[in-house]
Amino acid sequence: MNAALLVILFFLVLCIWLGLQARKGKEMNMEQWSVGGRGFGSLLMFFLLAGEMFTTYTFLGASGGAYRAGMPPALYAFNCFYFVIAYWLLPPVWKYAKENKVLSQSDFYEKKYNSQALGILVAIISVVAVIPYLVMQLKGLGIIVSEASYGSISPHVAIVVGVIAVTIYVTVSGMHGAAWTAIIKDILILSVMVFMGFYFPFHYYGGIQPMFEAIDTAKSGFLLFPEQGLSISWFVSATIMTALAFYMFPHMMAGIFSAKSGKSLRINAGVMPIYQIIIVFSLIIGFSGVIQVPDLKGPDTDLALFKMAKLSFDPWFVGVIGAAGAMAALIPSSLVLTATSTILSKNIYKVWKPNTTDQQLAKLTKRLVPVIALVTLFFTFNGGDSILTLYLMSYSFMVQLFPALFFSLWKKNPVTVQGAFAGMIVGSIIVIYSTIAETSLATLFPSWPNVIKDLDIGLAVLIINIAVTLGVSAVTRKSAASVEDDTDIINPA
Numbered sequence: 001m002n003a004a005l006l007v008i009l010f011f012l013v014l015c016i017w018l019g020l021q022a023r024k025g026k027e028m029n030m031e032q033w034s035v036g037g038r039g040f041g042s043l044l045m046f047f048l049l050a051g052e053m054f055t056t057y058t059f060l061g062a063s064g065g066a067y068r069a070g071m072p073p074a075l076y077a078f079n080c081f082y083f084v085i086a087y088w089l090l091p092p093v094w095k096y097a098k099e100n101k102v103l104s105q106s107d108f109y110e111k112k113y114n115s116q117a118l119g120i121l122v123a124i125i126s127v128v129a130v131i132p133y134l135v136m137q138l139k140g141l142g143i144i145v146s147e148a149s150y151g152s153i154s155p156h157v158a159i160v161v162g163v164i165a166v167t168i169y170v171t172v173s174g175m176h177g178a179a180w181t182a183i184i185k186d187i188l189i190l191s192v193m194v195f196m197g198f199y200f201p202f203h204y205y206g207g208i209q210p211m212f213e214a215i216d217t218a219k220s221g222f223l224l225f226p227e228q229g230l231s232i233s234w235f236v237s238a239t240i241m242t243a244l245a246f247y248m249f250p251h252m253m254a255g256i257f258s259a260k261s262g263k264s265l266r267i268n269a270g271v272m273p274i275y276q277i278i279i280v281f282s283l284i285i286g287f288s289g290v291i292q293v294p295d296l297k298g299p300d301t302d303l304a305l306f307k308m309a310k311l312s313f314d315p316w317f318v319g320v321i322g323a324a325g326a327m328a329a330l331i332p333s334s335l336v337l338t339a340t341s342t343i344l345s346k347n348i349y350k351v352w353k354p355n356t357t358d359q360q361l362a363k364l365t366k367r368l369v370p371v372i373a374l375v376t377l378f379f380t381f382n383g384g385d386s387i388l389t390l391y392l393m394s395y396s397f398m399v400q401l402f403p404a405l406f407f408s409l410w411k412k413n414p415v416t417v418q419g420a421f422a423g424m425i426v427g428s429i430i431v432i433y434s435t436i437a438e439t440s441l442a443t444l445f446p447s448w449p450n451v452i453k454d455l456d457i458g459l460a461v462l463i464i465n466i467a468v469t470l471g472v473s474a475v476t477r478k479s480a481a482s483v484e485d486d487t488d489i490i491n492p493a
Contacts, residue, residue, distance in 0.1 A: 005149040007319030008326060011188070012165055015327060018184060019169025019177035019334075026176065030362045033174030034103045034342045036258035040179060042267045046275075047182045048255050049268060054189065054275070055332045056140025058282050059325040064302030066286030069230065070222040080276060081243040086269035089247065091262030092409050098257075104339065105253035106347035109401075112408040113417040116351050121421065122401060123347040125428060126250045127340060129397040131376060133249070134336045138163065138380045141329035147306040148322020150315065159380060162330055167373045170334045171366050175258050178334040185327035190278055192324045197281025200288035200308055208284065215290050222290070228450040237456040244462070245399035250343055251335040341368035393435045396458035400427035403462070403469045419473030427465035431458070 026032050040048060093108070102108050105126055110119030141162045142155030149158075169177040205211035216223055225232050246252060259265050282305070289296075289304040292311065296304060309318050345365040350356050356364070404420035407413055415423075433439070434457055441460060442453040 002150060002152055003314075003316040004319030004322060005152045007316055008145060008148060008323045011184075011323035011327065012161070014184065015181050015330060016165050016169055018180045019166075019173050022169075022176035022180040023173040028172075028174065028362070030103060030346075030358055030365065031101075032176070033362065033365065034257075034338065035254060036175040036179060038098060038258060039260050040258045040264070041260045042264040042271075044179055044183075045255075045259050045264050045268045046271060047186050048179045048258065049252075049272065054186075054278055054328060056137055056144065056325065056329045058189065058193070058278055058328055059144060059305055060140050060302040062279055062282040063286030063289075063305040066283040067289050067296065067304040068301040070219075071224060079239050079243060080273050081239055082246055083269045083272050085243050085247065086272070087266055089406075089409075090256050090259075090265040090269065093253075093405070094256055094259050094262045094265055096409075102257060104342045104346055105248075105250040106343050108253065109404060109408075109420070110347065112413075113404070113420055115417045118404075118417055118420055119347050120351060121424060123343045125397060125401065125424065126343060129394040130250055130336055130340060131379065133394050134333055134340075134376050135380045137329045137333045137336075138376065141326055141333075143303070144306075144322055144325035144329065147303060148309075148318050148325065150310075150318075156381065158326075160377070162326065162333075163373050163377055166330050166334045166337065167370050170337045171369045174338050174366075175254065175335075178331060178338060179258070181327070181334065182331045185324070185331045186275075188320070189324040189328055190275075192321050193278045193281045193285070196305075196309070196321070197284045200285055200292075200312070203312065204288060204292055211284075211288060215287060218291055228454060231450060231454045233451045233454040234456060237454075237459045241399055241456050241459040241462065242395050244402045245395045245458075248398040248401045248405070250339040251332070254339040254342065255335060337369050337372055340372050341365050344368055344372070393431055396431045396435070396461060397428060399458055399462050400424050400431065400465050403466045407469075414473060415469055416473040416476045418476040419469045419471075422472040423465040423469030426468045427461050430461045430464065434461070 026037070031037055096102065096112070097108060100107075100111050102111060104123075106119040106123040109122045110116055138159045139155075142159040145153055145158035145162070146155045153161075169181070173180075201208045201211040205214055212223060225235065247256070256265065259268075285308060286304050289308045293304060293307040296307065306318075306321070309321050313321075342365055345361055345368055349364060350361060401424065403423055404415055407415040440453075440457050441448070441455055445453060
């Protein structure tokens with residue numbers, strides 16, 4: 001057993017121990033298990049939301065994107081618009097959730113619109129979108145551990161061990177386990193990424209500026225936005241779309257509901273941009289490999305970080321990097337498992353069996369964790385390209401929930417339940433079709449200017465969703481008003 005693998009195993013055991021310790025002194029009822037008893041302050045919320053936000057993408061996707069395609073994916077990864085949305089949107093969402101004992105994302109829509117059917121629709125959309133997200137985390141986990149252990153552990157074995165670990169502490173501790181493990185994960189990932197982000201440019205190039213000068217000389221235009229395709233127009237629209245979609249994911253909502261106060265969420269939104277420093281250093285790591293490990297092709301480009309690490313460090317430190325990457329997969333996975341099991345039990349099973357007691361529901365929710373984990377393992381090992389296609393739909397899918405939530409926070413909600421239904425369904429159908437058919441605005445309107453053709457299609461679909469939502473709401477509101485007027489005439493006061 002090599003030193004790298006020993007280090008990874010040490011942090012895995014630490015992760016399980018912390019997750020199990022998190023439940024001590026707490027009665028794990030439904031509220032404690034699902035949303036941490038709504039008792040997480042600003043500091044813990046910082047670690048928890050960072051744990052949800054910075055995943056295997058921080059290790060593989062961001063650095064690999066910078067290595068593979070240069071500036072467009074690099075700047076896309078660095079998206080501070082998330083926190084502008086969070087500052088204004090999350091406190092009123094939290095306030096309503098606390099006042100109405102909301103435990104899941106679907107609960108929020110069900111109670112806001114007084115419609116179990118809408119809650120079920122949101123639950124279906126959420127689960128369909130989030131399972132591929134979880135699959136990609138597990139695939140990333142397998143790649144990270146296999147690479148960091150110098151091939152001592154196969155990706156499949158790493159995934160199975162990781163799933164067992166996260167299933168154990170999520171089943172026992174729920175949201176508390178995710179929060180506690182997020183602390184050690186964030187400290188570790190911040191340390192290794194900042195260190196490598198400084199070390200590689202200065203060691204191989206003499207500094208960050210000389211590194212970019214060398215890249216510009218070797219690959220002219222690599223650091224610029226192209227005039228079409230991944231252009232500035234694409235960047236702006238994709239940034240807006242993903243920021244609006246981000247907090248619609250059920251595990252993000254569960255994290256929001258666990259806050260102690262709306263103020264803690266607002267403080268967190270103000271401080272969180274500092275955490276984006278991790279993405280900056282991840283991108284620098286990817287850029288540092290452009291000249292040093294120049295022959296990576298296809299999926300191997302996502303391994304730029306580990307290729308640079310193995311080139312530069314002793315195995316024990318590569319193990320530390322691998323441990324940080326493994327936890328970057330496990331902590332978001334634990335949050336997804338917690339949120340998904342809550343949705344399935346509370347918003348689908350209890351609708352089917354309304355007489356289920358709170359105690360029975362709590363037991364069922366915990367038992368669903370290993371079931372969801374097994375289903376995810378099946379798709380991880382057997383899903384193939386179809387899962388990847390579905391994963392690419394996830395953000396475009398989840399942003400279709402945004403209009404109904406956003407308008408519900410207005411003093412006078414202009415959206416009816418019928419309008420919310422219509423917008424979500426129409427938006428989701430278009431996203432499915434456009435993804436399967438590989439349709440974009442450029443293929444639909446090839447003669448249009450590049451500034452329009454390059455817009456992210458997910459944002460375009462969102463605009464259609466909003467139009468349908470408001471249009472159907474206006475019609476159904478008039479119809480309801482007309483029925484009420486007729487009733488008043490037939491039955492005058």
